[in-house]
Amino acid sequence: MKKIITLLFISIFCQSVFAQKTGYWDKERATYKEIVVSARDKIIVETDDFPAGTTELIYRITLLDDNQQMASSLVSVLKSIPDPTGISQGSAGAVFLASKISGDDKCKYAIFSTKELTADYISKGETTNACLVQNTPLSKDAKRLSIDKSACMKSNAGKLYFGFESSNWIMKQKIVLEVVPWVDAKLSRGWTLENRKNIISQCKTSALARKMANSDDFCVCIGDKIQKEYTFKEFQKLLPMEQTKAYKDFGASCFEETGIAKTVFNDLRVKASNNLKKGDYSSAIKNYNEIVNQQKATALDYSNLGYAYLLTKQYGKAIKTLKEGEKLDDTELLVKLNLAHAYLLNGEYSKAKTIYKEYQNQNVTDSLSWTKKIKDDYQTFAKAGIQNENFERVLKLLN
Numbered sequence: 001m002k003k004i005i006t007l008l009f010i011s012i013f014c015q016s017v018f019a020q021k022t023g024y025w026d027k028e029r030a031t032y033k034e035i036v037v038s039a040r041d042k043i044i045v046e047t048d049d050f051p052a053g054t055t056e057l058i059y060r061i062t063l064l065d066d067n068q069q070m071a072s073s074l075v076s077v078l079k080s081i082p083d084p085t086g087i088s089q090g091s092a093g094a095v096f097l098a099s100k101i102s103g104d105d106k107c108k109y110a111i112f113s114t115k116e117l118t119a120d121y122i123s124k125g126e127t128t129n130a131c132l133v134q135n136t137p138l139s140k141d142a143k144r145l146s147i148d149k150s151a152c153m154k155s156n157a158g159k160l161y162f163g164f165e166s167s168n169w170i171m172k173q174k175i176v177l178e179v180v181p182w183v184d185a186k187l188s189r190g191w192t193l194e195n196r197k198n199i200i201s202q203c204k205t206s207a208l209a210r211k212m213a214n215s216d217d218f219c220v221c222i223g224d225k226i227q228k229e230y231t232f233k234e235f236q237k238l239l240p241m242e243q244t245k246a247y248k249d250f251g252a253s254c255f256e257e258t259g260i261a262k263t264v265f266n267d268l269r270v271k272a273s274n275n276l277k278k279g280d281y282s283s284a285i286k287n288y289n290e291i292v293n294q295q296k297a298t299a300l301d302y303s304n305l306g307y308a309y310l311l312t313k314q315y316g317k318a319i320k321t322l323k324e325g326e327k328l329d330d331t332e333l334l335v336k337l338n339l340a341h342a343y344l345l346n347g348e349y350s351k352a353k354t355i356y357k358e359y360q361n362q363n364v365t366d367s368l369s370w371t372k373k374i375k376d377d378y379q380t381f382a383k384a385g386i387q388n389e390n391f392e393r394v395l396k397l398l399n
Contacts, residue, residue, distance in 0.1 A: 023184045025058075026051050027075040031179040037107070037166040039173075042125065044118050045162045047179045053188030054181040056084050056146035056153065059162075062176045063139045065103035072100070074142075074178040084144060084182045098142045105166075105173045106137035111152050112161040121163045130163070137167040190232025199223045208251055211264055221254035222247060265296045276308060279384075284308045292321075299329035306338045311384050315346040333364045337373060341381075349390055353397065360398050371398050 031047040050057070060074045110130035112118045120126035127133045131152035134141065147153040152160060166173050203209055203219035212218060226235060226246060238246065255261045268287045275284035288305035291297045297305075302325025309318035322339040325332065336355055344352035356374070364373045378391045 022186065023053070023055070023182055023188075025075070025078045026054075026181050026183045027078075029181060030075050031177065032073070033177045035164065035175045035177060037164055037173045037175060039168050039170050040166055042122050042163060042165045044112075044121065045164065045177055046115070047159045047162070047177075049158050050181045051183050051188065052190050053183045053185070054153075055148075055184045055187060056144060056182045057179055058084070058142065058144050058182070059177070059179045060099060060142040061107075061109060061140060061162075062099035062101075062178075063103045063105045063107060064101070064174045064176060065105070066174070068101060068103060068174075070099060070101070070176060074180050078180055084146070099140045099176075102139040103174070104139070105168050105171075106139050107167050107173060107175060108137050108165040109134050109141075110163045112163065113152050115161055118161050118163060125165065127163070186227075189227065191227045192232075195232050196223055196227070199226060203247065203251075206247065206251065208255065211267075212260060213263075213267070215260075217258045218251075218254055218260050221258050222250045225250040225254065261296070265291050265294070269301065272304065276304065281308045281311045285312070297328075299325045299332040299335055301325075302328065303332065303334045303338050306335070306342065310338065310341055310345060311381070311386070313345075313386065315342055318342040319346060333359055333362060333370065334373075337364060337370065337377075341377060344390055344394065345381075345386065345388055352390075352394070356394055356398065374398065 029048060029051050033045055035043060035045055037043050058074065058078065062070065064070075110121065110127040111132040112121070112129060113131050117129035120129070127135075131150065132143075132145075145152050160179070162177055164175055200219045200223050203222050204215055209215035209218060229246075229250075230238075235243070235246075255264075268291050272284045272287035272291075275281070275287060285305065285308045288297070288301055288308065291301050292305065302321055306318045306322040306325065309315070309321060319339065319342045322335055322342060325335040326339070329335070336359060340352045340355035343349075343355070359370050361370070363369050374394065378395075381388075381391075
């Protein structure tokens with residue numbers, strides 16, 4: 001039983017730790033203002049600018065009698081609450097958010113997300129444009145506003161405007177306003193949802209991304225790397241050529257890391273193979289060369305590229321390509337056979353004869369013999385308008 005209780009405690013503790021948000025209460029940029037409001041008057045109080053990455057805040061309003069002092073600042077109270085969600089969940093520290101002292105005076109208040117929306121508050125007491133209204137007079141109050149739930153945070157441009165209306169018809173009031181922002185560690189770097197979308201959109205227009213059936217993972221990977229390396233402002237200050245280089249460098253890394261490289265090159269192989277079957281040798285050469293240029297070609301890729309060069313009567317290029325294929329795999333007989341064809345068509349019969357004879361008793365695949373493949377290739381050459389007086393001579397040699 002003791003063991004079960006211990007495990008249960010550990011489980012609850014771990015869930016609590018991992019549920020916490022990654023960020024901090026920014027005490028350096030907290031707002032603390034003491035305001036004096038004349039009897040039956042209204043006033044607008046502007047908070048300090050919120051830091052980039054502010055996703056929620058805690059504010060506290062306290063009315064004090066003359067010479068009263070705050071028992072403790074809101075910043076000091078929040079030191080015991082490392083995660084803002086703990087406040088709304090009724091954590092122990094939350095009960096201290098409201099000031100321990102306050103005067104007898106009371107006031108109403110409203111919060112506006114922009115200065116323009118406060119225009120009719122002072123003159124008419126209009127609160128229609130407010131994102132939060134407290135119509136019941138009170139001597140103290142404290143609330144948490146989050147970007148997920150509060151209209152004040154969703155539409156604010158970096159600060160809030162508090163409107164206070166005195167409920168004292170004879171004497172002036174002393175009001176203390178405290179606002180402490182919670183800064184999301186990741187968003188503090190300036191990478192808002194809109195900014196991240198722009199990075200991904202720009203990535204998707206790149207030549208490499210357009211070759212992919214689905215470039216989402218690739219572009220997200222690039223976005224993550226840029227966000228880790230630069231703040232948004234830093235990235236914006238880069239010269240266009242520097243931004244282009246960042247995309248290129250991070251793209252090369254993500255191309256391999258995400259496994260997209262394998263998919264892209266396999267797609268190119270399928271396209272090139274279909275090009276060969278349809279007799280579109282120019283497109284086949286282009287697709288195979290793209291694989292070769294990215295240094296991702298296999299011996300079979302070189303073999304097929306060499307074969308396409310043969311069918312377009314580019315015998316010198318075929319020989320060069322097939323020799324590169326030999327370096328990768330000297331046992332691949334399709335490379336050897338196409339090299340023999342290249343020598344033959346290039347007028348180098350003796351070199352071709354040596355290769356033809358050496359492998360005549362082997363299969364080029366598990367079911368296709370060396371000799372049968374030669375006959376098939378000669379027929380394909382003939383259809384492509386390629387004739388050579390030594391074709392029959394080679395076939396007699398092998399028989």
